[in-house]
Amino acid sequence: MDLRLTGKVAVVTGASKGIGLAVARTLLDEGARVAAASRTTGPGLDALAGPGLLHVPVDLMDPAAPGQVVERAVQHFGGLDILVNNAGGPPPGATLPRFGFMTPTDDDWRDMFEFNLFSAVRAIRAAIPHLLARGGGSIINVSSVNARHPAPMNVDYNAAKAGMNNLTKGLSEEYGPQGIRVNSVSPGPVRTDWWTKDGGAADIIGAQAGAGRAAVIDKVAPEMMALTTGRLADPQEIADAVALLASPRSASTTGADIVVDSGFLKEL
Incomplete structure (x- = not known):
């Protein structure tokens, strides 16, 4: 199936490994041009080097970084059509899982929200004017099934991802009439x-x-x-869902949360 992504410009955060790398590779394979944001590159990303790939080395814990990534993509490729907020998980220097509500400190909570929610908020804020200038586009936020499955493990991470789901729904309502579709993909364990x-x-x-x-x-x-x-799950299975949501073939899908979780969520 042709996803009609040839020539589209995408920003993918957290793109040096795992899900982000799989997303960047898949979008390139579909003919898109990709600005891949990560603190460092890696063998997988280096293997994708070519005229369609721009690596933007940034630390998304820096409030200015998400906007810098978007601007580099626009300057290099001439516009923006797709934003994939994939960066997330343990903030730099942190290790998960953490057990119990009393375990994470205030600093842990701040870092978790900074990395998993605020970096996406800032990237979206920077991207929206450019998406509107192209007549619309697609924003995909990589969330987590833990946003919908409260538990005493990783409570700060779960809360940040719940915030991302709420943000996704709100943005879809505000910007859908202007041609910007906003969806989330919620992986389970990958x-x-x-x-x-x-x-x-x-x-x-x-x-x-x-x-x-x-x-x-x-x-x-x-x-x-x-x-x-x-x-x-395999990272490619998440990337496939992201690519479909990025595609014009999903033109009537907005405000949705696509779950790719190996059957983890049992709730309706």
């Missing part, structure tokens, strides 16, 4: 660096469960979260 790195979620859970990293990823975590498919 086989990314968050899980697989040294000291990551699999190691933390494994220390409590008495299991190794591979066993946690392949068995303990899917069973603990009652994943219907029995496995963590």
